[in-house]
Each structure stands twice: as structure tokens, then as C-alpha cells.
Amino acid sequence: MNHPFLPLLVMFAVASVIVVALLTVASLFGPKSTNAAKNDPFESGNPPTGDARIRFSVRFYLVAMLFLIFDLEVVFLYPWAIYFRHLGVFGLIQMGIFLVILTVGYVYVWKKGALEWD
Amino acid sequence: MIVDLAIITLKAVLVVAMVLNLAGVLGWIERKGSALIQDRIGANRASIFGFAGLGLVNTLIADPLKFLTKEDFIPPKGDRFLHTLAPCMALFPALVTFAVIPFGDVLNFGERVINLQVASLNIGILYVFAMGSLGVYGIVIGAWASNNKFSMLGGVRGSAQMISYEVAMGLSVIGILMVYGTLELQDIARDQGTLIRDLMPSWLSFLTPIVGWLPAWGIFLQPVAFILFFTAAVAETKRIPFDLPEGESELVAGYHVEYSGGKFLMFFAGEFAEIVTAAGLVTTLFFGGWQVPYLMRDGFHFPWGGTLLLPHLLIVLMQVTAFTVKVVFFCWVQILLRWSVPRFRYDQVMRLGWKMLLPLALLNVAVTAIWIIAAQ
Numbered sequence: 001m002n003h004p005f006l007p008l009l010v011m012f013a014v015a016s017v018i019v020v021a022l023l024t025v026a027s028l029f030g031p032k033s034t035n036a037a038k039n040d041p042f043e044s045g046n047p048p049t050g051d052a053r054i055r056f057s058v059r060f061y062l063v064a065m066l067f068l069i070f071d072l073e074v075v076f077l078y079p080w081a082i083y084f085r086h087l088g089v090f091g092l093i094q095m096g097i098f099l100v101i102l103t104v105g106y107v108y109v110w111k112k113g114a115l116e117w118d
Numbered sequence: 119m120i121v122d123l124a125i126i127t128l129k130a131v132l133v134v135a136m137v138l139n140l141a142g143v144l145g146w147i148e149r150k151g152s153a154l155i156q157d158r159i160g161a162n163r164a165s166i167f168g169f170a171g172l173g174l175v176n177t178l179i180a181d182p183l184k185f186l187t188k189e190d191f192i193p194p195k196g197d198r199f200l201h202t203l204a205p206c207m208a209l210f211p212a213l214v215t216f217a218v219i220p221f222g223d224v225l226n227f228g229e230r231v232i233n234l235q236v237a238s239l240n241i242g243i244l245y246v247f248a249m250g251s252l253g254v255y256g257i258v259i260g261a262w263a264s265n266n267k268f269s270m271l272g273g274v275r276g277s278a279q280m281i282s283y284e285v286a287m288g289l290s291v292i293g294i295l296m297v298y299g300t301l302e303l304q305d306i307a308r309d310q311g312t313l314i315r316d317l318m319p320s321w322l323s324f325l326t327p328i329v330g331w332l333p334a335w336g337i338f339l340q341p342v343a344f345i346l347f348f349t350a351a352v353a354e355t356k357r358i359p360f361d362l363p364e365g366e367s368e369l370v371a372g373y374h375v376e377y378s379g380g381k382f383l384m385f386f387a388g389e390f391a392e393i394v395t396a397a398g399l400v401t402t403l404f405f406g407g408w409q410v411p412y413l414m415r416d417g418f419h420f421p422w423g424g425t426l427l428l429p430h431l432l433i434v435l436m437q438v439t440a441f442t443v444k445v446v447f448f449c450w451v452q453i454l455l456r457w458s459v460p461r462f463r464y465d466q467v468m469r470l471g472w473k474m475l476l477p478l479a480l481l482n483v484a485v486t487a488i489w490i491i492a493a494q
Contacts (some may be wrong), residue, residue: 007237015213026380067281075173081295
């Protein structure tokens with residue numbers, strides 16, 4: 001009964017009830033009508049051309065990769081930050097080396113132009 | 119045992135209700151506040167028996183009713199299941215994130231000691247980030263399922279923007295974690311009850327008469343982290359000046375172009391719930407959470423001497439009120455921001471995230487580490 005994650009379960013249940021209730025109410029009430037023009041994807045009133053799942057700029061993909069790299073390294077910093085006071089100078093030097101390596105990678109990414117958007 | 123479960127449920131319902139209610143009131147503040155800023159009248163049409171309540175009837179009763187009775191349109195060329203899933207993924211994480219944010223200290227009720235926080239997790243802030251990053255799925259799935267070019271562009275922009283600012287947000291908090299040495303938000307809030315003079319290293323003791331009376335809030339210990347965190351948090355809520363995913367002038371409404379009725383309301387409520395959560399986080403990490411300066415568990419203890427003992431219930435009430443006032447203040451700051459500054463260009467948004475916030479946050483971590491070692 002005193003498991004720390006039990007309140008989360010209750011919270012999830014409460015939020016789920018609200019989400020499902022909103023969905024149900026929204027689909028129960030409200031009119032249903034259909035016509036050809038309404039079923040077209042909205043493209044500012046012009047007749048839609050082609051499929052919407054188009055190819056997009058590779059830069060977005062690049063951002064996703066950079067996110068993976070940097071977010072993982074941020075996660076490594078969390079346990080270190082919590083125990084920092086106990087680790088003292090030793091921890092400072094160790095994490096300093098890690099941060100230097102991270103910074104080298106960051107400078108490389110910057111110089112390669114992966115962060116440019118023009 | 120049943121009582122324990124009842125208390126947990128009560129707290130969960132209370133917190134979700136508070137977030138949703140604040141989100142609703144924010145909708146009103148947004149409409150009336152923007153009208154005030156732009157010298158308009160704002161929402162005033164709907165009324166019950168002639169009572170319009172300064173537009174409250176309009177935004178709290180008429181708007182949701184109208185949303186829920188509109189047609190729930192699903193684009194036939196889109197994906198039916200994903201189109202329904204997306205608003206759930208947008209609203210659900212925004213509602214549950216508040217679970218780890220404390221809204222008061224402890225309430226002694228007879229024999230029972232009730233922690234005024236839904237879930238006391240030792241991974242506190244990691245849970246916040248875990249849930250916060252789930253929000254990006256709502257955008258991506260919604261954009262993909264709509265099968266609309268505007269949605270697609272908005273979704274791609276939104277996902278790249280949100281994950282970029284997540285890195286900066288995660289890094290900016292590390293300074294705070296180093297100072298307080300815990301991930302649990304209730305402990306962080308409790309630690310902010312001390313005074314700066316208790317934390318001052320001996321070689322800085324000459325500063326004690328000047329700043330020693332300040333409470334040890336995050337804003338005084340980590341001012342740079344506050345600016346970085348707040349910027350990243352505003353960017354995560356996808357509002358002006360960071361509203362590229364839904365920029366009206368270019369993308370109509372971005373990822374929710376093809377949404378109507380209740381599902382649009384869910385995206386809308388999710389966005390406002392995110393604002394409330396961001397305000398709650400900023401309050402807890404940097405502005406003492408539920409702390410009232412100099413208010414301890416038995417009353418006021420002023421740094422210049424003198425105490426004022428108060429009854430327990432009054433103290434709890436003051437703490438919860440202080441927390442609410444701070445949260446409402448930061449909600450208002452975010453809304454003020456939305457109506458005061460123009461939208462960034464996309465390259466500016468990405469440059470701010472990757473080339474300014476990220477290196478500044480790294481620098482903040484390094485400086486904090488050296489400072490703590492030097493102060494020991």
C-alpha cells in the first residue's frame with residue numbers, strides 16, 4: 001500500500017478517465033455530415049495535390065540524431081550531479097574530462113554546420 | 119489502508135482538477151488579457167440571464183460546450199486510430215506531470231501525516247522530463263494521422279523544436295540538482311526554506327550582512343539556470359515566441375489543422391495544462407515552491423530576531439496559497455510574453471536552442487561545480 005508508485009497509478013487512472021470522457025462526449029454529441037469537398041485535406045481552398053506524406057528536409061533528421069547523443073550525455077550528468085558533494089575534487093576532474101569530450105563533439109558538430117538552418 | 123487509498127485518490131483528483139481549472143481560467147485570462155493589451159473588449163457575448171461575468175461565462179461555459187457539440191471530424195484519407203490517439207497523447211502527459219510537484223509541506227491530521235504531494239518519487243524530476251517528452255508524440259502522431267501538408271510541416275517543426283529544447287532544459291536543471299543534491303521535488307522545496315547565510319562559505323562571510331537574510335531559493339543560487347530553464351520551458355509549450363509548429367500565418371494551425379470539436383479542445387487544454395506545469399516547475403525549482411519566506415513548521419522565524427508562532431492549519435493554508443499565487447504569477451508571465459513579443463524565425467529558434475542555451479547551460483554546470491568545490 002505504501003509503494004511510491006501507487007499514487008502515480010491513481011493519477012494515471014484519473015487522467016485517463018478525463019481523456020476518455022472528453023473523447024466519448026465529443027463523439028456522442030455533435031452532428032455527422034459528409035460531402036466530397038469536406039473530405040478533402042485542407043489546402044487553403046485549392047484542390048489538394050498529391051499525398052501529404054511528402055519528403056522533408058534532412059536537417060530535421062540530423063536534429064533528431066543530435067538530440068539522441070546530447071540527451072544521453074545529459075542523463076549521465078544526473079547521477080553525478082546528485083552525488084557531487086560526496087565525490088569532491090575527484091568527481092570534478094572526472095566529469096571535467098567527460099565534459100571536455102562532450103564539448104569537443106559539440107564544437108565538431110557546430111563547425112561541420114549541422115546546426116545551421118539557411 | 120482504505121483511508122490511505124482514499125487520501126491518495128483525493129490528492130490525485132484535487133491536483134488534476136486544479137490543473138484543469140487553472141487551464142480553464144488561463145483560457146479566460148488569455149482572451150480577456152489579450153483584449154486588454156490590444157485595447158479591445160474581448161469575449162463578452164455569452165451570458166446566463168444577462169450575467170456575462172466579464173467573459174467568464176463565455177470562456178468557461180460557452181466555449182467548452184460549443185467545442186463538445188461540434189462535429190468530431192476525422193479526415194477519411196488519414197489514419198482513424200492515430201487521429202484519435204494523438205489528442206490523448208497531448209493531454210494525458212500534461213495532466214499527470216503535476217503528480218510529483220509538491221503544493222505544500224505536510225498536513226498533520228490527527229495521527230496521520232499527509233505529504234501534500236501526489237507521488238513522492240525519489241526520481242522526481244526525471245519523471246517530469248519523461249512525461250514532458252511524451253508530449254512530442256501527440257504532435258507527431260496528430261500531424262501524421264491528419265494527412266495534411268500543413269499538419270505535416272507543423273509536426274516536423276514541432277518535434278525538432280521540442281527535442282532541441284529538451285536538451286537545454288535537462289542541462290539547465292543540473293546546476294539546481296548539484297546545489298540541493300536530490301531529484302525529489304519535495305526535498306528541493308524543503309531545502310529552500312533555509313537562509314543564504316547558513317550556506318555562505320567562511321571566506322565570503324563579509325557578504326552575510328548584505329545578502330544573508332535572503333531565503334535560499336533557486337533564483338538566488340542559480341540565476342542563470344532560471345533564465346535558461348524558463349526559456350526552454352516556454353519553448354516546450356510551443357507558444358509565441360516559439361509557436362513555429364502552429365504559426366497561423368504560414369501553417370494555418372500547424373499540427374491540429376484537421377482537428378475539430380472535442381479533440382481540438384483536448385489539444386487546447388493540453389497546451390494550457392503544460393503552461394500550468396511549467397509554472398509549477400519554475401516555482402518549485404527556483405522560487406521556493408510552497409515556501410513563504412521565514413515561515414517554518416511552527417511559525418515565522420525572522421532573521422533579524424523575533425518569532426511569531428501560528429496554528430498548524432493556518433501555516434499549511436499559507437503554504438498552499440503561496441504556491442498557488444506563485445504558479446498563477448508565472449502563468450500570467452507566460453501569457454504576457456505571448457502577447458508582447460513577435461514570433462521567431464525557425465532558424466532563430468534552432469540557433470537559440472543549440473548555440474546559446476546549450477553552451478550556456480554547460481558553462482553553468484562547470485561554474486557551479488567549481489564554485490561548490492571552492493566553497494567546501
